[in-house]
Amino acid sequence: MIDIYSCYIVGAKVHPAESxxxxxExxxxxxxxxxxxQVVHADRGTSMTSKTVAALLSDxxxxKSHSRPRVSNDNPFSEAWFKTLKFAPVFPESFGSLGDARRTQDYVVKRTSEGKGEKEIMRCLxxxxxxxxxRVLQNPRLGLLTNDLRPRRLALHLTQTAVALELSAWPKAISRIERGATQDRVLSERYRTWLSEQPKVSA
Structure with missing residues (x-):
């Protein structure tokens, strides 16, 4: 949530899915x-137009204010912020884990509350x-071996989405770990440990 007068971020959350x-909350x-x-303006996403949110605001x-259908300019402050963030060179294709996304969010919120503008926050990032x-170049580590994770997951009849929900991560992060496209040791070890704890599925 962004205050349209000060452009400060007054509320932010990162979750695997929207609801x-x-x-x-x-x-x-x-x-x-x-x-x-006094007023909360939002787009017409299913969460913001839900009866649950409507009941809270009514109480x-x-x-309650909403953008007109297919008119993103009705929500210029949020749209401008998202575009600035997503088009920045430091914005990743995907975060390694939900924890990484939340740490980045907390960092941006902290810098914004300190009065820093978008360009300065991007420089900090x-x-x-x-x-x-x-730090990584100075202290190189051997690559992770994760090619065993996908076969083990499939043997348990689990989807990447199911694993991601259990580990509080993005499904894309699980996919990247299985393909060896990321070196997230913490999430990889959590994934391997969690698989070891699952009951075996009979053929």
Missing amino acids: AVLAT MMTETFSIHGTL LEVT KRYVAREIY
Whole structure:
């Protein structure tokens, strides 16, 4: 959630999937910190137009506003922020895990609350990425061997989505680990340990 007057991020959450319940929880938490708002404007996504969110805003006497169908310009502040973030060179194709996404979110929210603008936040992120790359280059580690994970998952009749939900990760992150396209040791070990704990499925 972005305050349209200050352009500060007043509320943000990252979850594997979107839902009306999660949207309500985020709004409730945001209101408890910043006070109940007069107007909440949103797009016409299923979560924001749900009866659950509508009931919360009605109970709190908050005016509910929505963009016109297929008119993204009705929500210019959020759309501008998302475009700036997604088109930045440091924005990844996908995060290695849900934890990585949440850490990035927390970092952006923190810098925004300090009064930094979008360009300055992007510079901070670039410097952070540069430091991480330098650290890896100075301390190289052997590549991970993860080619056993996919056969083990399939033997248990599990989908990547099911695994991702259990590990609080993105399905794409699970796919990248299985293909050896990422070196996320923490998530890889969690994945292997979790598979070991699952009951075997009889043929």
